Amino acid sequence: MLSHTILKRALELERAIPAFNVPYLPMIEPVAEAIKREDTVAFVEVARPEWEKFESKSIEAVHEEFSRVADTEFVRLHLDHIPVIDEDNRRVDYLSLIKRAVDCGYHSVMVDGSRLPFDENVQATAEVVVLAHARGIPVEAELGAVLGHEATPQMSYEEILATRTGFTDPDEAERFVRETGCDWLSIAFGNIHGAISEALRHKQKVAATLDVNHLRQIRDRVGIPLVLHGGTGIATETLLDAVRNGIAKVNVGMDIRRVYEDHLESAGVEAAQQGVLERTRELLREHFRISGMSRDLLTDPA
Numbered sequence: 495m496l497s498h499t500i501l502k503r504a505l506e507l508e509r510a511i512p513a514f515n516v517p518y519l520p521m522i523e524p525v526a527e528a529i530k531r532e533d534t535v536a537f538v539e540v541a542r543p544e545w546e547k548f549e550s551k552s553i554e555a556v557h558e559e560f561s562r563v564a565d566t567e568f569v570r571l572h573l574d575h576i577p578v579i580d581e582d583n584r585r586v587d588y589l590s591l592i593k594r595a596v597d598c599g600y601h602s603v604m605v606d607g608s609r610l611p612f613d614e615n616v617q618a619t620a621e622v623v624v625l626a627h628a629r630g631i632p633v634e635a636e637l638g639a640v641l642g643h644e645a646t647p648q649m650s651y652e653e654i655l656a657t658r659t660g661f662t663d664p665d666e667a668e669r670f671v672r673e674t675g676c677d678w679l680s681i682a683f684g685n686i687h688g689a690i691s692e693a694l695r696h697k698q699k700v701a702a703t704l705d706v707n708h709l710r711q712i713r714d715r716v717g718i719p720l721v722l723h724g725g726t727g728i729a730t731e732t733l734l735d736a737v738r739n740g741i742a743k744v745n746v747g748m749d750i751r752r753v754y755e756d757h758l759e760s761a762g763v764e765a766a767q768q769g770v771l772e773r774t775r776e777l778l779r780e781h782f783r784i785s786g787m788s789r790d791l792l793t794d795p796a
């Protein structure tokens with residue numbers, strides 16, 4: 495079954511498919527293994543900062559390791575954040591990166607035009623949709639801006655929330671989905687990314703609160719699976735409330751990265767992999783509550 499159908503099915507079942515970021519190549523094996531052992535369905539994903547600023551090496555290296563260790567009956571490979579303008583305000587040759595992922599066999603891709611004006615985001619996203627759909631590959635896009643990846647944040651989380659900075663506008667979301675043909679939409683409604691800059695990445699992440707009423711307004715306009723970035727540090731009941739109201743994919747990065755890094759420093763790679771295996775299983779079981787759901791998630795909606 496295509497990744498496309500899995501998210502539609504998740505939306506129907508009011509479940510979310512987690513997508514686990516892998517900033518280090520040895521994380522791929524324990525994440526894939528955890529998903530399989532929990533008899534469920536989820537994504538392994540990699541974003542550009544994870545080979546630029548961490549150690550996942552390249553689009554191709556991640557694909558190669560994924561192909562070696564993952565059972566595609568349970569696990570899919572997604573290309574996360576390929577920004578048009580990156581977190582350090584540099585322009586990125588996004589199209590050629592996405593082409594490389596499509597060519598080597600990723601199951602879905604993301605283009606992130608969230609630092610562009612609306613019309614330019616539409617244009618860049620529509621271009622990627624044409625490229626990916628020609629190969630049967632679904633496209634995730636972002637509208638509004640999920641903050642947190644910037645090296646020098648402009649405001650605190652409390653200020654972001656109070657001013658609703660970056661929040662996705664429901665009217666714009668409706669237009670964006672219609673004009674781009676994207677399959678899944680990453681939106682901002684109180685969520686924030688865990689930091690990735692060298693200076694901030696070791697700090698504790700804030701516990702984000704979500705504006706589920708705002709989410710509902712977007713869900714009612716767009717009718718496609720919505721994506722929650724910044725999955726680390728959200729209370730389980732808050733997360734499940736969002737999932738009952740349109741969120742069908744949740745990205746989790748910092749949570750399992752910190753487990754890997756902490757164990758690596760104190761006890762080496764194997765202990766780090768074991769830590770990731772256990773934490774990923776725990777998240778699938780207790781946080782997402784999708785253990786034992788592979789059959790439900792893989793059955794075509796009638």
Ligand code: 13P
Nearest residue numbers: 688723724726745747748
């Ligand atoms: P966290 O690191 O906050 O879990 O966010 C990950 C993410 O959204 C990657 O796209």
